[in-house]
Amino acid sequence: MNKKEQQAQRAKQEDVVLNKVLWWIVGSVILEALLLLLNRVYVNYTASEIEFAYSLRGVFKVLAIVLPICFVVLAGLWLAARKSGKLVKLTGVLALIALILAVCAVIVRIFDVSGVRFLYIAVPVVAVLALIYYLYQREFFVSAVFCALGLLGIKLLPRVRGASLVGYAYAVALAVLLVAAVVLFRMMQKSQGKLTVKGAPVQVFPKGANYALLYVTCALVAVVAIAAVMMGALTLLYGVLVAWLLILAVYYTVRLM
Numbered sequence: 001m002n003k004k005e006q007q008a009q010r011a012k013q014e015d016v017v018l019n020k021v022l023w024w025i026v027g028s029v030i031l032e033a034l035l036l037l038l039n040r041v042y043v044n045y046t047a048s049e050i051e052f053a054y055s056l057r058g059v060f061k062v063l064a065i066v067l068p069i070c071f072v073v074l075a076g077l078w079l080a081a082r083k084s085g086k087l088v089k090l091t092g093v094l095a096l097i098a099l100i101l102a103v104c105a106v107i108v109r110i111f112d113v114s115g116v117r118f119l120y121i122a123v124p125v126v127a128v129l130a131l132i133y134y135l136y137q138r139e140f141f142v143s144a145v146f147c148a149l150g151l152l153g154i155k156l157l158p159r160v161r162g163a164s165l166v167g168y169a170y171a172v173a174l175a176v177l178l179v180a181a182v183v184l185f186r187m188m189q190k191s192q193g194k195l196t197v198k199g200a201p202v203q204v205f206p207k208g209a210n211y212a213l214l215y216v217t218c219a220l221v222a223v224v225a226i227a228a229v230m231m232g233a234l235t236l237l238y239g240v241l242v243a244w245l246l247i248l249a250v251y252y253t254v255r256l257m
Helices: 001-043 047-084 087-133 139-163 163-189 211-231 234-257
Strands: 192-198 200-203
Touching: 001 047, 001 087, 047 087, 087 139, 139 163, 139 211, 139 234, 163 192, 163 211, 211 234
Parallel strands: none
Antiparallel strands: 192 200
16 A cells, blocks of 8 residues: 555545544534523423423433333344444444433433433533544543543542442442453553453554553542542542543643644
């Protein structure tokens, strides 16, 4: 392959990535607008809108059941399409949309008002994580995901002191994820970024990945989580993780140049 062909192939790959990024931005903007509208009629409703707000609660009881079923059906169609090689993208996109809507409906159904408020914060966060995934190195994406989990933990983990089931469940899940991540990082560090999947090596991280930053991220999230349990949701704890994310963004942006 000559230089012109390499440049053309790289330009094509960049166009594909750009299109994916644009679709994520457009989708997140539309979903955020719908959530803000839902917040207006579901949470901050006026006296004349009480009946409509309660009717919406009934609607979400149905959607919390119907949308997950739709996702399962579409996921099955996507798997079938992968085997046949037809309509893979269409079924995949529809399954992803159904998954996102199902998650939103279930969260609103379970957590009600607090679920709506959580979602219109979570949607921009997920959009930013998607941009990091497509534009930056995979190790930065993993670090950003753990920082996002840490930020959510600052909100949820103080509930442990009140014997909240949600707080305990999140604490256990976060601890398991951190330990599993450290073990996987160590395995990939020894094998130059590879993991063995079904007997075949898969390149997860590039050979030059900086594992020290990954370990620091896990340690920092663990420390912040413990501090949140002991001292509550302090603004300082949010600042620590946000500052670390900015440091990582600068570091990985420089590496792209």
